[in-house]
Amino acid sequence: MIDLHxxxxxxxxxxxxxxxxxxxxxxMGNGWKIEYEWPVEQRVARLREMGLRAFPALSYAHKPGMAEDLNAWAADFASRTPECLRSGTFYPETGVEAYVRRAIEDGTRIFKIHLQVGGFDPRLPELDPVWGMLADAGLPVVVHASSVPVPGGCVGPEPIGEVLRRHPALRLVIAHLGMPEYDPFFDLALAYERVALDTTMTFTDFSELGMPFPARLKPALHDLGLAGKVVLGSDFPTIPHPYAHQLHALDRLELGDAWLRAVCWDNGAAMV
Structure with a gap:
């Protein structure tokens, strides 16, 4: 498997x-008890035991001056962890264009931003050249753009949708299938060739209690998965259930073996 979250x-x-x-x-709202609050070596071992052959070490900055240091740490971690994809992040600040360019040139394969935690608008003018670079490079950017776990900031489909209107070739991966704003984020995946959705925490017992996936979107979920536009995500290790439960939650959708193979391996492999 390849887990991109x-x-x-x-x-x-x-x-x-x-x-x-x-x-x-x-x-965070009420938060939750973390299932894998373990030493780093034990966490890596668990992912290997679960059959993961590739995963990133996604980080995200919430203030200026963090992103470049996080990128350096992630590069070092990936160099020591054979299965780990080199990942990066960015923040609207002086020098962002330069350090994102260096990260791309140095071999970063996936980026992550969290609009709620970062508290910034993805439409800011200083980010426009960054989005352009990432679109040209064709690298996936995992974006937490929805209002889970709590609303606030520049989340929802409109801010990131405007970025896509400016840069339609962006390879965005919308975290959590856009939960709880499933419909408009599915619309973005349908409208833009390179926009995909990740499965992080969706369909699990935890999420279905408060933010259930709408049954009307199940046919679209099936078709998008087979079209290469749904990828496996988990939020490991910061999850309130065993890793295997995310996989069980996907299997019990009964969308077929070909769909599961595409989501758990083929689609992620094609991106990274």
Whole structure:
């Protein structure tokens, strides 16, 4: 399998993120108990045991001066972890165009931004050349653009939709299938050739309780998956259930073996 929504962070930052999830807060709602609050070596071993052959170490910046250091850390982690795809992030700040260009030239294969945590508008003029570079490079950018776990900031389909109107060749991967704004994010995936959706936490018992996937979109989910536009995501390790439950949640959709193979391997392999 290839999972395109996995997180590994510098240890101090990881502990702070876990604290927020365990205790809740303005950007977390009530939070949840993390299933894999384990040492990094044990977490990597679990992914290998689950059959993952490739995954990123997605990080994201929430203030200026963070992104370039996170990119350096991620590059080092990938160099020490054979299955890890080199990942990067960015933030609207002085020098962003230069360090994203360096990251691309140095072999970064996937980027991540989180519009809710970052608290910035993806339409800011200083990001326009960055989006253009990423579109030209054809690299996937995993974007948390929806209002889960809580609304706030420049989330929802309109801000990132306007970015796509400016840069229609962007290879965006919309996290969580756009949960809970499923319909408009599915529309973006249907409208733009390179826009895909990841399955992170969708269809799980946890998500179905509060933000159930609408049955009316199941045919579109099937067709998009077979068209290369749905990829496996999990949010490991910061999840409230065993990793295998995400896979079971996909299997019980009964969309067929070809769909599962496409989502869990083929579509991710074609992107990275």
């Amino acid at each position: 996995v997180h590994f962070l510098p240890e101090r930052m990881e502990r702070r993120v876990w604290h927020h999830f365990n205790h809740g807060g303005p950007l």
